Amino acid sequence: xxxxxxxxxxxxxxxxxxxxxxxxxxxxxxxxxxxxxxxxxxxxxxxxxxxxxxxxxxxxxxxxxxxxxxxxxxxxxxxxxxxxxxxxxxxxxxxxxxxxxxxxxxxxxxxxxxxxxxxxxxxxxxxxxxxxxxxxxxxxxxxxxxxxxxxxxxxxxxxxxxxxxxxxxxxxxxxxxxxxxxx
Numbered sequence: 144x145x146x147x148x149x150x151x152x153x154x155x156x157x158x159x160x161x162x163x164x165x166x167x168x169x170x171x172x173x174x175x176x177x178x179x180x181x182x183x184x185x186x187x188x189x190x191x192x193x194x195x196x197x198x199x200x201x202x203x204x205x206x207x208x209x210x211x212x213x214x215x216x217x218x219x220x221x222x223x224x225x226x227x228x229x230x231x232x233x234x235x236x237x238x239x240x241x242x243x244x245x246x247x248x249x250x251x252x253x254x255x256x257x258x259x260x261x262x263x264x265x266x267x268x269x270x271x272x273x274x275x276x277x278x279x280x281x282x283x284x285x286x287x288x289x290x291x292x293x294x295x296x297x298x299x300x301x302x303x304x305x306x307x308x309x310x311x312x313x314x315x316x317x318x319x320x321x322x323x324x325x326x
Contacts, residue, residue, distance in 0.1 A: 173250025188300035200277040200292045212323035238319035274316035
């Protein structure tokens with residue numbers, strides 16, 4: 144069984160800031176955000192990791208930091224929860240929640256429920272204590288896709304990209320726009 148890294152040391156970083164042409168200070172295009180995140184494809188899973196040699200689903204925090212986006216919404220190695228004790232509360236405090244039924248575009252971040260039992264639905268007992276997985280929306284062959292860390296039950300996995308199919312979209316709690324990203 145894989146144990147969580149609960150140390151208070153900051154996550155390791157092994158990449159230099161990305162040089163991006165910004166027409167506004169601290170603002171990048173959604174495409175630049177996605178392109179920088181795609182460099183993480185294949186990075187191995189590591190709980191609370193923020194480096195290409197080990198990342199979890201919040202790796203896009205480090206992507207934003209490297210792009211110079213003012214990241215007030217940092218979910219670091221010791222803080223995944225907001226004032227109400229949830230990741231959703233933390234994101235609501237620092238990101239801009241997209242309107243329900245609104246258009247989801249590449250560069251936005253989705254918050255998802257992850258089942259602990261594959262036969263459960265969101266809100267049912269055994270589904271988990273709340274939405275707890277992040278993915279960056281990207282383009283996959285002209286369709287809405289996801290870039291996220293896929294953690295297998297044995298603790299292995301990596302950053303992957305695939306279509307945002309119905310199975311994933313029905314697990315989505317909400318989507319967010321990131322301040323500093325121009326959509």
